[in-house]
Amino acid sequence: MSITPELDARFRAAALAEGLVDVRYDVMESPFGELFIASSERGLCRISYHPEGQDEEVARLFGARVLRTPLDGVRRELDEYFGGTRREFDLPLDLRVAPFHEAVLHELARVPYGRTDTYGSLAARVGRPKAARAVGTVMNRNPLPIVLPCHRIVGANGSLTGYGGGLHVKRALLELEGAMLPS
Protein backbone atom coordinates (compact mmCIF):
# COMPACT_ATOMS: atom_id res chain seq x y z
CA MET A 1 0.00 0.00 0.00
CA SER A 2 1.88 3.09 -1.09
CA ILE A 3 1.25 6.64 0.00
CA THR A 4 -0.26 8.89 -2.64
CA PRO A 5 1.45 12.22 -3.25
CA GLU A 6 -1.68 13.96 -1.97
CA LEU A 7 -1.69 12.09 1.31
CA ASP A 8 2.01 12.69 1.74
CA ALA A 9 1.75 16.41 0.99
CA ARG A 10 -1.20 16.78 3.35
CA PHE A 11 0.78 15.21 6.16
CA ARG A 12 3.84 17.40 5.59
CA ALA A 13 1.72 20.53 5.49
CA ALA A 14 0.00 19.57 8.73
CA ALA A 15 3.35 18.83 10.39
CA LEU A 16 4.73 22.23 9.40
CA ALA A 17 1.52 24.05 10.33
CA GLU A 18 1.68 22.57 13.82
CA GLY A 19 5.26 23.74 14.25
CA LEU A 20 6.49 20.23 14.88
CA VAL A 21 9.57 20.31 12.70
CA ASP A 22 13.06 21.02 14.09
CA VAL A 23 14.82 21.05 10.74
CA ARG A 24 13.60 21.19 7.17
CA TYR A 25 15.93 20.09 4.43
CA ASP A 26 16.04 19.64 0.72
CA VAL A 27 18.50 18.60 -1.96
CA MET A 28 18.78 20.96 -4.89
CA GLU A 29 20.59 20.90 -8.19
CA SER A 30 23.40 23.35 -8.66
CA PRO A 31 26.06 23.88 -11.31
CA PHE A 32 28.31 21.87 -9.01
CA GLY A 33 26.11 18.88 -8.37
CA GLU A 34 23.58 18.26 -5.64
CA LEU A 35 23.52 20.62 -2.68
CA PHE A 36 22.06 19.68 0.67
CA ILE A 37 20.37 22.70 2.27
CA ALA A 38 18.71 22.81 5.67
CA SER A 39 16.93 25.35 7.84
CA SER A 40 15.97 25.33 11.47
CA GLU A 41 13.29 27.60 12.88
CA ARG A 42 15.92 30.31 13.30
CA GLY A 43 17.34 30.16 9.82
CA LEU A 44 19.63 28.50 7.31
CA CYS A 45 21.74 26.05 9.26
CA ARG A 46 23.50 23.80 6.78
CA ILE A 47 24.76 23.69 3.22
CA SER A 48 26.73 20.70 2.03
CA TYR A 49 28.23 19.53 -1.22
CA HIS A 50 27.91 15.95 0.00
CA PRO A 51 24.24 15.24 0.77
CA GLU A 52 24.76 11.65 1.89
CA GLY A 53 24.22 11.36 5.64
CA GLN A 54 23.62 15.07 6.16
CA ASP A 55 20.09 14.42 7.38
CA GLU A 56 21.55 12.44 10.26
CA GLU A 57 24.07 15.18 10.87
CA VAL A 58 21.45 17.90 11.23
CA ALA A 59 19.31 15.58 13.35
CA ARG A 60 22.25 15.25 15.73
CA LEU A 61 22.76 19.00 15.94
CA PHE A 62 19.27 20.44 15.72
CA GLY A 63 16.82 17.70 16.66
CA ALA A 64 15.45 14.48 15.24
CA ARG A 65 12.21 15.98 13.94
CA VAL A 66 13.64 16.35 10.47
CA LEU A 67 11.41 16.60 7.43
CA ARG A 68 12.23 17.03 3.79
CA THR A 69 10.29 19.97 2.38
CA PRO A 70 11.15 22.57 -0.28
CA LEU A 71 13.09 25.59 0.97
CA ASP A 72 11.96 28.02 -1.68
CA GLY A 73 13.64 31.16 -0.33
CA VAL A 74 17.03 29.54 0.08
CA ARG A 75 16.79 27.80 -3.26
CA ARG A 76 15.84 30.99 -5.05
CA GLU A 77 18.72 33.02 -3.64
CA LEU A 78 21.24 30.31 -4.42
CA ASP A 79 19.90 29.96 -7.97
CA GLU A 80 20.21 33.74 -8.40
CA TYR A 81 23.77 33.65 -7.09
CA PHE A 82 24.76 30.87 -9.49
CA GLY A 83 23.05 32.76 -12.30
CA GLY A 84 25.15 35.83 -11.56
CA THR A 85 22.21 38.07 -10.58
CA ARG A 86 22.79 38.08 -6.82
CA ARG A 87 25.88 39.20 -4.94
CA GLU A 88 24.72 39.15 -1.37
CA PHE A 89 22.49 36.77 0.51
CA ASP A 90 19.51 37.96 2.46
CA LEU A 91 18.83 34.92 4.61
CA PRO A 92 18.63 34.57 8.38
CA LEU A 93 21.25 32.12 9.59
CA ASP A 94 21.35 29.67 12.47
CA LEU A 95 25.02 29.25 13.29
CA ARG A 96 25.77 27.15 16.31
CA VAL A 97 29.51 27.12 16.52
CA ALA A 98 32.20 27.84 19.11
CA PRO A 99 32.98 31.52 19.80
CA PHE A 100 36.26 31.56 17.85
CA HIS A 101 34.53 30.01 14.83
CA GLU A 102 31.75 32.53 15.11
CA ALA A 103 34.19 35.45 15.20
CA VAL A 104 36.08 34.18 12.16
CA LEU A 105 32.91 33.45 10.17
CA HIS A 106 31.59 36.89 11.03
CA GLU A 107 34.74 38.45 9.54
CA LEU A 108 34.55 36.09 6.59
CA ALA A 109 31.05 37.34 5.80
CA ARG A 110 32.52 40.81 5.27
CA VAL A 111 34.82 39.74 2.44
CA PRO A 112 33.06 41.26 -0.58
CA TYR A 113 31.80 39.48 -3.67
CA GLY A 114 34.49 39.34 -6.32
CA ARG A 115 37.37 39.81 -3.88
CA THR A 116 39.65 37.44 -2.04
CA ASP A 117 41.47 37.56 1.25
CA THR A 118 44.03 35.41 3.07
CA TYR A 119 43.89 33.13 6.11
CA GLY A 120 46.47 35.32 7.83
CA SER A 121 44.55 38.51 7.18
CA LEU A 122 41.36 36.99 8.57
CA ALA A 123 43.28 35.80 11.61
CA ALA A 124 44.60 39.31 12.21
CA ARG A 125 41.13 40.76 12.00
CA VAL A 126 39.90 38.54 14.83
CA GLY A 127 42.90 39.55 16.92
CA ARG A 128 44.89 36.33 16.46
CA PRO A 129 47.47 37.23 13.78
CA LYS A 130 49.40 33.97 14.23
CA ALA A 131 46.35 31.74 14.00
CA ALA A 132 46.19 31.32 10.23
CA ARG A 133 46.15 27.54 10.64
CA ALA A 134 43.22 27.72 13.06
CA VAL A 135 41.41 29.95 10.59
CA GLY A 136 41.99 27.26 8.00
CA THR A 137 40.25 24.79 10.25
CA VAL A 138 37.30 27.13 10.66
CA MET A 139 37.05 27.42 6.87
CA ASN A 140 37.24 23.66 6.62
CA ARG A 141 34.32 23.24 9.01
CA ASN A 142 32.19 26.07 7.66
CA PRO A 143 28.60 24.83 7.96
CA LEU A 144 27.38 27.27 5.29
CA PRO A 145 29.73 27.28 2.29
CA ILE A 146 28.81 29.65 -0.53
CA VAL A 147 26.64 31.83 1.75
CA LEU A 148 29.55 32.32 4.14
CA PRO A 149 32.15 32.72 1.39
CA CYS A 150 35.09 30.59 2.47
CA HIS A 151 35.80 30.18 -1.24
CA ARG A 152 37.14 33.75 -1.14
CA ILE A 153 39.96 32.85 1.27
CA VAL A 154 43.24 31.89 -0.36
CA GLY A 155 46.84 31.30 0.66
CA ALA A 156 49.26 34.21 1.07
CA ASN A 157 50.82 33.45 -2.31
CA GLY A 158 47.40 33.37 -3.95
CA SER A 159 47.15 29.62 -4.16
CA LEU A 160 43.69 28.15 -3.71
CA THR A 161 44.89 25.78 -0.96
CA GLY A 162 41.74 23.83 -0.25
CA TYR A 163 37.96 23.67 -0.43
CA GLY A 164 35.37 21.23 0.85
CA GLY A 165 33.55 21.11 -2.42
CA GLY A 166 36.75 20.53 -4.34
CA LEU A 167 39.31 22.98 -5.74
CA HIS A 168 37.59 23.03 -9.13
CA VAL A 169 34.46 24.33 -7.44
CA LYS A 170 36.40 26.99 -5.54
CA ARG A 171 37.97 28.13 -8.79
CA ALA A 172 34.58 28.11 -10.57
CA LEU A 173 33.01 30.25 -7.84
CA LEU A 174 35.85 32.77 -7.99
CA GLU A 175 35.55 32.89 -11.76
CA LEU A 176 31.77 33.36 -11.47
CA GLU A 177 32.38 36.31 -9.18
CA GLY A 178 35.08 37.74 -11.42
CA ALA A 179 37.70 37.44 -8.70
CA MET A 180 39.67 35.19 -10.94
CA LEU A 181 40.03 35.09 -14.68
CA PRO A 182 38.98 31.88 -16.45
CA SER A 183 42.13 29.90 -17.20
Add this chain to the structure above:
Amino acid sequence: MMEAVAIPPFERFYGEHASEVLGYLRRLLGQRAEDAWQETFLRALRAYDRLEHGRHLRAWVFTIATRVAMDELRASSKLLLVEDVDGEPLEVGRPVYAEIEHLTGELPPKERAAVVLRYGYDLPYDEIGAALGSSEEAARAAASSGVRRLRRRLSAPASGRAGFARASVCDADQKRSQ
Protein backbone atom coordinates in the same frame (compact mmCIF):
# COMPACT_ATOMS: atom_id res chain seq x y z
CA MET B 1 25.58 -2.42 28.85
CA MET B 2 23.13 -2.05 25.98
CA GLU B 3 24.47 -0.01 23.13
CA ALA B 4 22.40 3.10 22.54
CA VAL B 5 20.63 3.01 19.19
CA ALA B 6 20.47 6.47 17.67
CA ILE B 7 17.07 7.87 16.80
CA PRO B 8 16.92 8.21 13.01
CA PRO B 9 15.82 11.50 11.47
CA PHE B 10 12.02 11.51 11.34
CA GLU B 11 12.04 11.63 7.54
CA ARG B 12 13.77 8.25 7.44
CA PHE B 13 11.45 6.72 10.04
CA TYR B 14 8.49 8.02 8.04
CA GLY B 15 9.91 6.67 4.79
CA GLU B 16 10.32 3.24 6.33
CA HIS B 17 6.92 2.81 7.93
CA ALA B 18 4.42 5.10 6.19
CA SER B 19 3.25 2.50 3.65
CA GLU B 20 2.90 -0.47 5.95
CA VAL B 21 1.05 1.57 8.57
CA LEU B 22 -1.42 2.70 5.92
CA GLY B 23 -1.91 -0.91 4.86
CA TYR B 24 -2.48 -1.92 8.47
CA LEU B 25 -5.02 0.85 9.08
CA ARG B 26 -6.88 -0.04 5.89
CA ARG B 27 -7.33 -3.53 7.25
CA LEU B 28 -8.70 -2.19 10.50
CA LEU B 29 -10.70 0.76 9.26
CA GLY B 30 -11.31 0.39 5.56
CA GLN B 31 -12.10 3.73 3.97
CA ARG B 32 -11.45 5.71 7.11
CA ALA B 33 -7.78 4.77 7.15
CA GLU B 34 -6.34 7.96 5.68
CA ASP B 35 -7.35 10.32 8.48
CA ALA B 36 -6.19 7.80 11.06
CA TRP B 37 -2.91 7.44 9.19
CA GLN B 38 -2.25 11.17 9.28
CA GLU B 39 -3.17 11.32 12.96
CA THR B 40 -0.80 8.42 13.65
CA PHE B 41 2.20 10.12 12.11
CA LEU B 42 1.39 13.48 13.65
CA ARG B 43 1.26 11.80 17.06
CA ALA B 44 4.55 10.09 16.31
CA LEU B 45 6.10 13.40 15.28
CA ARG B 46 4.84 15.14 18.40
CA ALA B 47 6.41 12.50 20.59
CA TYR B 48 9.52 12.02 18.49
CA ASP B 49 11.84 14.34 20.36
CA ARG B 50 11.01 12.59 23.63
CA LEU B 51 12.13 9.17 22.46
CA GLU B 52 15.04 7.86 24.46
CA HIS B 53 16.44 5.52 21.84
CA GLY B 54 15.82 4.21 18.36
CA ARG B 55 14.96 0.61 19.18
CA HIS B 56 11.56 -0.94 18.40
CA LEU B 57 10.35 2.05 16.41
CA ARG B 58 8.27 -0.20 14.19
CA ALA B 59 6.37 -1.63 17.17
CA TRP B 60 6.06 1.89 18.57
CA VAL B 61 4.39 3.31 15.47
CA PHE B 62 2.11 0.28 15.20
CA THR B 63 1.09 0.86 18.80
CA ILE B 64 0.17 4.44 18.02
CA ALA B 65 -1.72 3.37 14.88
CA THR B 66 -3.65 0.76 16.84
CA ARG B 67 -4.70 3.28 19.46
CA VAL B 68 -5.82 5.75 16.83
CA ALA B 69 -7.78 2.97 15.14
CA MET B 70 -9.35 1.84 18.39
CA ASP B 71 -10.41 5.41 19.14
CA GLU B 72 -11.95 5.61 15.71
CA LEU B 73 -13.73 2.27 16.02
CA ARG B 74 -15.08 3.00 19.49
CA ALA B 75 -16.27 6.41 18.44
CA SER B 76 -18.18 4.99 15.52
CA SER B 77 -19.62 1.83 17.11
CA LYS B 78 -23.23 1.70 18.15
CA LEU B 79 -22.87 -1.08 20.74
CA LEU B 80 -20.83 -1.47 23.87
CA LEU B 81 -17.39 -2.93 23.30
CA VAL B 82 -17.21 -6.19 25.24
CA GLU B 83 -13.98 -8.00 25.65
CA ASP B 84 -14.33 -11.49 24.31
CA VAL B 85 -11.61 -13.50 26.01
CA ASP B 86 -11.89 -17.28 26.25
CA GLY B 87 -10.88 -19.50 29.18
CA GLU B 88 -7.43 -20.95 28.75
CA PRO B 89 -5.07 -19.79 26.03
CA LEU B 90 -4.87 -22.35 23.28
CA GLU B 91 -1.75 -23.39 21.52
CA VAL B 92 -2.68 -22.16 18.09
CA GLY B 93 -0.80 -23.40 15.08
CA ARG B 94 0.03 -20.66 12.68
CA PRO B 95 -2.73 -20.55 10.10
CA VAL B 96 -1.90 -19.75 6.57
CA TYR B 97 -2.62 -16.09 7.12
CA ALA B 98 -2.94 -15.18 3.50
CA GLU B 99 -5.91 -17.52 3.09
CA ILE B 100 -7.97 -15.96 5.86
CA GLU B 101 -6.70 -12.41 5.79
CA HIS B 102 -9.66 -11.06 3.87
CA LEU B 103 -12.00 -12.31 6.58
CA THR B 104 -10.43 -10.32 9.42
CA GLY B 105 -12.75 -7.42 8.64
CA GLU B 106 -15.55 -9.45 10.20
CA LEU B 107 -13.87 -9.76 13.58
CA PRO B 108 -14.53 -7.62 16.62
CA PRO B 109 -12.02 -4.75 16.81
CA LYS B 110 -9.70 -6.11 19.48
CA GLU B 111 -9.48 -9.57 17.94
CA ARG B 112 -9.05 -8.06 14.51
CA ALA B 113 -6.14 -5.94 15.68
CA ALA B 114 -4.53 -8.83 17.55
CA VAL B 115 -4.80 -11.21 14.60
CA VAL B 116 -3.52 -8.66 12.10
CA LEU B 117 -0.62 -7.58 14.31
CA ARG B 118 0.37 -11.14 15.08
CA TYR B 119 0.04 -12.84 11.73
CA GLY B 120 0.34 -9.93 9.37
CA TYR B 121 3.08 -7.93 11.07
CA ASP B 122 4.81 -10.48 13.29
CA LEU B 123 4.68 -8.48 16.48
CA PRO B 124 5.33 -10.43 19.68
CA TYR B 125 2.43 -10.73 22.15
CA ASP B 126 3.83 -8.37 24.77
CA GLU B 127 3.96 -5.59 22.18
CA ILE B 128 0.50 -6.45 20.91
CA GLY B 129 -0.69 -6.20 24.51
CA ALA B 130 0.88 -2.77 24.80
CA ALA B 131 -0.75 -1.71 21.54
CA LEU B 132 -4.17 -2.86 22.73
CA GLY B 133 -3.76 -1.43 26.22
CA SER B 134 -4.01 -4.87 27.80
CA SER B 135 -1.80 -7.68 29.05
CA GLU B 136 0.26 -10.10 27.03
CA GLU B 137 -2.17 -12.87 28.08
CA ALA B 138 -5.17 -10.93 26.90
CA ALA B 139 -3.43 -10.24 23.59
CA ARG B 140 -2.65 -13.92 23.15
CA ALA B 141 -6.23 -14.82 24.00
CA ALA B 142 -7.64 -12.20 21.64
CA ALA B 143 -5.49 -13.52 18.81
CA SER B 144 -6.43 -17.16 19.37
CA SER B 145 -10.05 -16.19 19.80
CA GLY B 146 -9.91 -14.35 16.52
CA VAL B 147 -8.28 -17.26 14.75
CA ARG B 148 -10.87 -19.71 16.07
CA ARG B 149 -13.61 -17.41 14.92
CA LEU B 150 -12.03 -17.25 11.49
CA ARG B 151 -11.73 -21.03 11.31
CA ARG B 152 -15.39 -21.46 12.22
CA ARG B 153 -16.19 -18.91 9.58
CA LEU B 154 -14.23 -20.88 7.00
CA SER B 155 -15.92 -24.17 7.88
CA ALA B 156 -19.39 -22.70 8.37
CA PRO B 157 -22.16 -23.25 5.80
CA ALA B 158 -22.68 -20.56 3.14
CA SER B 159 -24.92 -18.40 5.32
CA GLY B 160 -21.93 -17.84 7.59
CA ARG B 161 -23.99 -16.85 10.64
CA ALA B 162 -23.07 -19.69 13.03
CA GLY B 163 -19.58 -18.42 13.75
CA PHE B 164 -20.92 -15.17 15.10
CA ALA B 165 -23.44 -16.60 17.52
CA ARG B 166 -21.42 -15.39 20.45
CA ALA B 167 -20.33 -12.09 18.98
CA SER B 168 -21.50 -9.40 21.29
CA VAL B 169 -19.73 -6.50 19.68
CA CYS B 170 -19.58 -5.16 16.23
CA ASP B 171 -19.10 -1.85 14.55
CA ALA B 172 -20.79 -0.12 11.68
CA ASP B 173 -18.71 -1.97 9.08
CA GLN B 174 -19.66 -5.40 10.37
CA LYS B 175 -23.34 -4.56 10.58
CA ARG B 176 -23.27 -3.91 6.87
CA SER B 177 -21.80 -7.30 6.05
CA GLN B 178 -24.29 -9.36 8.08
